[in-house]
Amino acid sequence: MATPPNHAPDHVPGRSTDRPADLAPWHAPTPEARARFLAALRPDANGLVAAIAQAEGTGEVLMLAWMNAEAVEETLLTGRVTYYSRSRRKLWRKGETSGQVQHLIDLRLDCDGDALLVTVRQDGVACHTGRRSCFSWGLRDGEVAPLEPVLADPAGLYGGGG
Amino acid sequence: MATPPNHAPDHVPGRSTDRPADLAPWHAPTPEARARFLAALRPDANGLVAAIAQAEGTGEVLMLAWMNAEAVEETLLTGRVTYYSRSRRKLWRKGETSGQVQHLIDLRLDCDGDALLVTVRQDGVACHTGRRSCFSWGLRDGEVAPLEPVLADPAGLYGGGG
Numbered sequence: 105m106a107t108p109p110n111h112a113p114d115h116v117p118g119r120s121t122d123r124p125a126d127l128a129p130w131h132a133p134t135p136e137a138r139a140r141f142l143a144a145l146r147p148d149a150n151g152l153v154a155a156i157a158q159a160e161g162t163g164e165v166l167m168l169a170w171m172n173a174e175a176v177e178e179t180l181l182t183g184r185v186t187y188y189s190r191s192r193r194k195l196w197r198k199g200e201t202s203g204q205v206q207h208l209i210d211l212r213l214d215c216d217g218d219a220l221l222v223t224v225r226q227d228g229v230a231c232h233t234g235r236r237s238c239f240s241w242g243l244r245d246g247e248v249a250p251l252e253p254v255l256a257d258p259a260g261l262y263g264g265g266g
Numbered sequence: 267m268a269t270p271p272n273h274a275p276d277h278v279p280g281r282s283t284d285r286p287a288d289l290a291p292w293h294a295p296t297p298e299a300r301a302r303f304l305a306a307l308r309p310d311a312n313g314l315v316a317a318i319a320q321a322e323g324t325g326e327v328l329m330l331a332w333m334n335a336e337a338v339e340e341t342l343l344t345g346r347v348t349y350y351s352r353s354r355r356k357l358w359r360k361g362e363t364s365g366q367v368q369h370l371i372d373l374r375l376d377c378d379g380d381a382l383l384v385t386v387r388q389d390g391v392a393c394h395t396g397r398r399s400c401f402s403w404g405l406r407d408g409e410v411a412p413l414e415p416v417l418a419d420p421a422g423l424y425g426g427g428g
Contacts, residue, residue, distance in 0.1 A: 133405050133408065134408055136408060137405050137408040137409070140405070140408070140409060140410055141405055141410055144403070144410045154316060154330055156318055156327055156330060158325075158327055162325070163320075163324070163325025163326075164325075165318055165320055165327060165383050167376070168316055168318060168330075168376065168381040180405075210404060211404060211405070212401040212402070212403060212404045212413070213401070213403040213404065213410065214329070214330065214400040214401050214402075214403070215393050215394065215395050215397075215400045215402070215403070216400075219330040219400070219401070220401075221327050221401035231377050232377065233377050235377075238376040238377045238378075238381070239318075239374040239375070239376050239381070239382075239383035240374070240376075240377070241306070241374060241375040241376070241377070242372060242373060242374045242375065243295050243299050243302070243303055243342075243373070246295065246296055246298060246299040246302070247299070247302060248302050248303055248306045248375065251374070
């Protein structure tokens with residue numbers, strides 16, 4: 105019996121089935137390569153490394169979150185950016201509730217192995233406030249003020265963290 | 267008696283006296299504005315917020331480090347980016363040993379107050395390995411490899427952390 109197209113033999117939970125048509129398909133590194141990448145990490149006492157998401161093309165810094173080894177492994181395997189939520193204490197497939205998925209373009213490691221730079225194609229907005237980037241506040245006229253517009257209704261993103 | 271030019275009344279330790287000629291002079295926010303910015307921070311249990319340095323113009327993400335309230339205050343006051351070194355447990359005026367100073371352009375806060383995006387003019391290189399960015403490693407042909415060239419002799423940068 106033929107394998108249904110949406111249940112290919114290499115299907116794994118969290119694999120992005122909605123990668124934009126103009127984005128190259130994700131080719132997961134081999135298990136050995138993923139293991140080497142994981143071995144180069146120097147997680148903190150909680151098993152976490154910081155992960156900075158940057159938008160391909162524009163270079164916008166979108167957010168800072170955290171990954172454990174499992175999140176890094178799943179990100180490399182699926183091409184869909186997956187973090188570890190410190191508040192919910194579980195894997196957080198970015199966009200799983202909000203729909204604002206991050207498609208992996210490249211993953212870089214820093215010189216001491218405790219931080220990652222994640223180049224992404226961001227669906228919609230990264231911030232739970234509906235702004236493109238979480239880094240949208242700064243001093244203007246002596247006050248801390250939002251500097252970027254709200255592009256998506258936060259209520260429609262299911263309110264936070266997604 | 268006249269104030270010597272290098273000891274102006276507003277001189278503070280760490281004030282950058284070598285801001286590039288083509289860069290606008292730094293105008294520190296008022297004490298009240300700085301206090302409002304500090305009040306918007308949500309430091310972790312160690313009193314720290316993550317700080318991502320991004321190069322003006324190119325958008326390169328250069329490094330991830332940490333700031334405590336004193337480092338944020340000094341950065342805003344002087345226009346010279348100052349971190350808190352977790353290993354040395356003291357303020358770290360970026361470039362104080364290496365000469366690779368970061369001149370502040372803008373400082374942004376994220377939606378939950380525990381991370382900063384620091385737009386900088388980077389003198390030379392940010393990484394102690396002599397590479398422009400600390401995020402210079404990634405998977406190629408199944409191995410973790412440096413992806414960026416060494417632009418400055420690490421021995422000449424006084425070996426690390428500066």
